[in-house]
Amino acid sequence: MESKSKSKNRREFIQSGVRLSLALALGSVSGLALSRSIKDDYVWQIDPFECTQCGRCATDCVMTPSAVKCVHAYDLCGYCDLCGGYFKPDANELTTAAENQLCPTAAIERKFIEEPYFEYIINEDLCIGCAKCVKGCTSFGNGSLHLQIIHDICLNCNDCSIARVCPSDAIKRVKATEAYNIKGDFTENPES
Amino acid sequence: MKRKLLYIFLTFIFCITALTSYSQQQRFPKPEFSSGYEQPDVVTPEPRSGGFEYLDVAVLLVVLSLAAWFALRKRSRQGILWLSVFTLVYFGFYRNGCICSVGSFQNITLSFFDAGYSVSISTLLFFLLPLIFALFFGRVFCAGACPLGAIQDLLIVKPLSLPKWLNKTLGLIPYIYLALAVLFAATGTDFIVCRYDPFVGIFRMDAKFHMIVLGISFLLMGMFVARPYCRFLCPYGVLLSWMSRFSKWHLTITPSLCIKCKLCTTSCPFDAIDFPVNEKEIVQSGPGTKKFIVYAMLIPLWIVAGAFVGERSHLYLSRANQNVYLAELLISDPEIKNDPDNIDVQTFLESGKTMETLVEEAEVMRGQFKTGSMIAGGFIGLVIGLTLINTTVFRKRQDYVPHRGNCLSCGRCMDYCPVEK
Ligand code: SF4
Ligand code: SF4
Ligand code: SF4
Ligand code: SF4
Numbered sequence: 001m002e003s004k005s006k007s008k009n010r011r012e013f014i015q016s017g018v019r020l021s022l023a024l025a026l027g028s029v030s031g032l033a034l035s036r037s038i039k040d041d042y043v044w045q046i047d048p049f050e051c052t053q054c055g056r057c058a059t060d061c062v063m064t065p066s067a068v069k070c071v072h073a074y075d076l077c078g079y080c081d082l083c084g085g086y087f088k089p090d091a092n093e094l095t096t097a098a099e100n101q102l103c104p105t106a107a108i109e110r111k112f113i114e115e116p117y118f119e120y121i122i123n124e125d126l127c128i129g130c131a132k133c134v135k136g137c138t139s140f141g142n143g144s145l146h147l148q149i150i151h152d153i154c155l156n157c158n159d160c161s162i163a164r165v166c167p168s169d170a171i172k173r174v175k176a177t178e179a180y181n182i183k184g185d186f187t188e189n190p191e192s
Numbered sequence: 193m194k195r196k197l198l199y200i201f202l203t204f205i206f207c208i209t210a211l212t213s214y215s216q217q218q219r220f221p222k223p224e225f226s227s228g229y230e231q232p233d234v235v236t237p238e239p240r241s242g243g244f245e246y247l248d249v250a251v252l253l254v255v256l257s258l259a260a261w262f263a264l265r266k267r268s269r270q271g272i273l274w275l276s277v278f279t280l281v282y283f284g285f286y287r288n289g290c291i292c293s294v295g296s297f298q299n300i301t302l303s304f305f306d307a308g309y310s311v312s313i314s315t316l317l318f319f320l321l322p323l324i325f326a327l328f329f330g331r332v333f334c335a336g337a338c339p340l341g342a343i344q345d346l347l348i349v350k351p352l353s354l355p356k357w358l359n360k361t362l363g364l365i366p367y368i369y370l371a372l373a374v375l376f377a378a379t380g381t382d383f384i385v386c387r388y389d390p391f392v393g394i395f396r397m398d399a400k401f402h403m404i405v406l407g408i409s410f411l412l413m414g415m416f417v418a419r420p421y422c423r424f425l426c427p428y429g430v431l432l433s434w435m436s437r438f439s440k441w442h443l444t445i446t447p448s449l450c451i452k453c454k455l456c457t458t459s460c461p462f463d464a465i466d467f468p469v470n471e472k473e474i475v476q477s478g479p480g481t482k483k484f485i486v487y488a489m490l491i492p493l494w495i496v497a498g499a500f501v502g503e504r505s506h507l508y509l510s511r512a513n514q515n516v517y518l519a520e521l522l523i524s525d526p527e528i529k530n531d532p533d534n535i536d537v538q539t540f541l542e543s544g545k546t547m548e549t550l551v552e553e554a555e556v557m558r559g560q561f562k563t564g565s566m567i568a569g570g571f572i573g574l575v576i577g578l579t580l581i582n583t584t585v586f587r588k589r590q591d592y593v594p595h596r597g598n599c600l601s602c603g604r605c606m607d608y609c610p611v612e613k
Contacts, residue, residue, distance in 0.1 A: 019438040023327060026435075029300065030320050036303050036310045043239045052542065054535045064398055074231040078220025114227040121232065142218045151239035155288050155396065158295050159383035164514075167539035173309065180236045185222075 042173040044160040045181055048146035049189035050170035053131035053138065057147055060162045061129070067154035068129035068147050068162065070107075070122045075185035076144035079117035084140025085133035086110055086120055102132050124150065144183065151179055245314035248287065252321055252337060255279060259336035260329040262603065263443045269603040275336035276345055284339035289395040293318045293333065294340060294428040295385045297370075298377035305378040322428075326435035330442040333432060334422060335601035340391050344419040345602060347411050351418040351461030359463055360579060362424040363598075367575045370427035371568035372509075379560050381513045385427060418461035422600065433597035442596055445605045447613040450591035456608040457592065464598040465605060469589045483584040487577065494577035495570045502569020503562065510561035519554035522547065 046057075046068065057068040081094060086108055091100035096110055107126035111119045122145075129147060137145040149171075163171035174181070255275060262271035283292065291299075296319035303311040322333035334341045354362075369385075376382045386392075390407040393399025399407075413420050422429055436442070445456050445465070456465060510516045518536055521528060528537050540550065594605065 015438055016440075019327060019440060022435060022438055026320065026323055026327070030316060033300050033303055033311055033316050033319075034313075037313050037316055038310045039313055041239075041245050041312045041314065052539050054539060056535070062393075062396065062399060071234055071236075073234065075222065076218065077222065078218065079223050080220055113229050114225060117223050117225065117229075119229070124235075142220055148236075150237060152237035154239070155290055156239060157386065158291050158299065159386045161387070164382060164387075167536045168543065176239050179239050182234050182236065 038175075041176040043149075043151060043156050043176045043179050044154065044163060044171055045149050045174045045179060046147050047170050047172060047181055047189075048148070048183050050168050051131070051134070051147055051166075052168045052170070053135035053147075054167050055131050056165050056167070057162050058128045058130040060165050062155065062157060062161055063153060065127075066129040066162075067149055069124045069127045069150045069153075070129065070131070070133055070145050071148045071150075071182065072120060072122055073144045073146065073183040073185070076142045076183055077120070078142050078144075079113065079119060080141060081116050081118055083110070083118065083120060083137070085137030085145045087136075089136070089140075102136050104128070104130060104132065108133060120145075146183055148180055148182065245312070248283075248291075249314050249317045249321075251282060252293075252318065255337040256321060256325045256332060259332040259601070260325060263332050263335055263601045264329055264441055267447060267603070267606050269607050272336050272601075272603045276342035279337055279339050280342040280346065283337075284343060284391075284395045289339055289389070289392040290386075291315055291318055292339060293322045294338065294426060295383060295389070297428060297431065298373055298383045298385060301374050301377040302380060306380050323431060323435050326432045326439060328440045330436045330439045330596065330599065330601045331429075331432045332601050334429065335603065339395065340389070340426070341419065341422050341600065343391050343394065344411065344414045344421060347414055348418045348461050349415040352416050353458070353463055354417065356463075359423075360583070364572075364576065364579065365424050366427050366430045368572055369425055370430050371571050373427050375509070375561070375564040375568045376512065378564060379513065379557065390421060419600070423462060423598070436599070437597045439596065443594060443599065443601045443603065443606070445592055445594060446609045446611045447606075448611055450593075451611060452592065453610060454592070455610060456605045459605040459608040460594070460599075461604065462598060462600060462602075464595045464600070466589060466593050466595050468591060469586055480584045480586060484581060487581045487584060490580070491574065491577035494573035496573070498569035498571070498573025498576070499566040500569065502565035502567070502572075505569075506558070506562045506565035509565055510558045513554075513557050513561070515550060516554045516557050516561075519550050522550070 058066050061067050086102060087094060087100050088102050093100065098106055101108070105126045105128055107123045107128075109121045109123060111121065113119050131147055134145050134147055137143055160171055255278070259272060259275055262268045262275065283289065291314075296315055299311045299315050300319055302309050322337065325332055336342070373383075373385045376384050388403075388406075390403065390410045393403045394407045394411075410421055452468065457467065459465070511520065514536075518540060522537065522540075528534055529541060532538065594601075
């Protein structure tokens with residue numbers, strides 16, 4: 001009987017010893033992680049100055065339609081009649097007819113303001129984030145149309161599936177308190 | 193002297209103004225409207241974060257505490273069942289399965305290796321809390337707080353018992369998965385546990401077709417092989433089982449003393465109940481010590497073999513990295529530069545990055561993969577060696593008890609025990 005309780009005691013002793021070391025290991029891992037942690041959370045966002053409008057944002061988000069939408073930095077817009085983001089390069093006439101539009105879902109609304117200016121507004125419910133208009137606007141216009149991840153749609157995946165396939169590494173983690181990279185009135189990245 | 197300074201100063205100012213005006217240069221200047229047009233604001237909805245992240249942590253803490261209480265104190269399978277339903281609805285369908293504890297170790301790993309990334313405190317807590325609970329109460333996280341576990345648990349229909357050797361062999365897969373996931377996270381390549389999470393697509397009701405198929409086939413399989421992901425894949429389960437093996441308290445099948453009625457033997461769908469071993473059997477199974485010594489001496493061999501396999505496969509593994517993949521593609525098939533449909537190649541060509549920088553980056557990456565794969569391989573070898581040793585060790589056991597590493601604390605077996613408190 002005595003030897004039994006002795007071996008039991010020994011086993012318990014080893015058990016608690018290992019438990020303690022496991023706890024210490026956990027503690028040091030978390031301590032190390034804590035020293036490199038931030039209170040703020042991360043979200044994913046596109047750097048519009050690095051995006052090359054490849055079109056993967058529309059196809060590779062885990063959401064359908066994508067959580068990436070086109071946004072319009074109005075400060076940059078020239079309010080052109082011949083909008084490079086709205087019309088196909090080979091459009092017959094500058095009307096709102098669907099066959100003239102670059103956007104596959106007709107998500108851009110064109111509105112006359114005053115001669116010769118037109119305003120362009122993105123209907124986010126229709127936008128699929130395909131970047132066609134962005135490409136047009138960046139190549140032929142001021143680049144006021146650009147893509148952003150819209151955060152009430154984005155699930156904030158632990159690993160954004162578009163970020164992984166973005167050929168220009170334009171999608172990065174940003175602090176949740178500064179969740180957008182709106183171009184404002186910059187045609188080039190003000191930080192670089 | 194003064195004039196010179198002034199001159200320099202003025203040139204400096206001039207340069208700055210010239211630069212800024214350059215950076216704001218637009219092809220088409222913004223018009224001056226005469227009709228009183230007001231430009232709309234850009235709408236930027238805020239992300240769900242800040243306080244809400246901590247709400248999730250609080251919910252996790254409450255669910256874990258309840259699970260521990262139901263499993264160890266209240267001894268109520270019913271309670272655990274309802275807890276899993278809640279977890280499935282809240283962490284699964286409402287929170288869409290992100291962030292979950294299962295993938296969080298990748299964030300921790302990345303924060304160690306990538307100076308530009310730091311982990312948020314809520315993520316750290318998601319990683320830590322279940323492990324701490326496992327260290328004290330066993331794998332109560334798996335019982336009631338894991339959405340992936342919950343969706344499988346609720347769909348168990350007629351669990352089959354697998355032979356022991358199969359259980360043990362398949363049980364090695366999670367270690368391999370863990371090692372690979374750490375490798376990929378450390379090199380900043382990918383979070384494979386998140387990408388190949390079979391159930392997250394179901395929680396979101398939206399995913400690539402093959403992932404939905406994978407998820408559904410796991411669930412169908414899970415009707416007969418209970419919780420297949422938990423037992424044979426989950427890398428976080430490995431960490432939890434390490435903790436649980438040495439936990440301070442653990443769920444017990446019987447509320448007081450086991451009377452060896454054998455009623456509970458078939459109750460566990462996960463083959464996690466250890467049967468009594470009597471001394472006769474130990475003697476019959478031959479001289480375990482001899483085997484033990486041989487296996488123990490084999491361990492270094494296993495490690496070396498593992499490291500060797502790792503070294504052999506590092507080229508293949510490193511291809512998951514974008515830079516390595518691109519560099520290899522461009523070198524092996526220079527013609528691809530003329531393919532206008534290859535977006536990766538075209539973007540690289542347009543970016544102005546030189547081939548030399550790309551190759552250099554890819555080589556650094558490969559080097560990291562080489563070291564990483566060898567470490568991962570060595571680790572897997574060690575695990576195999578230890579698993580073998582474990583087969584030679586017979587511990588005397590008189591009662592029917594849950595295996596501390598494998599028991600998911602689901603509480604099913606408790607209902608089978610006829611012993612009253
Ligand atoms: S994947 Fe990257 S480059 Fe392509 S459209 Fe999206 S942000 Fe732009
Ligand atoms: S984090 Fe997820 S939901 Fe958000 S943009 Fe990336 S893939 Fe889409
Ligand atoms: S084993 Fe993994 S997936 Fe299963 S319940 Fe536990 S943590 Fe969740
Ligand atoms: S509590 Fe553990 S031993 Fe009991 S049935 Fe559940 S997993 Fe099996």
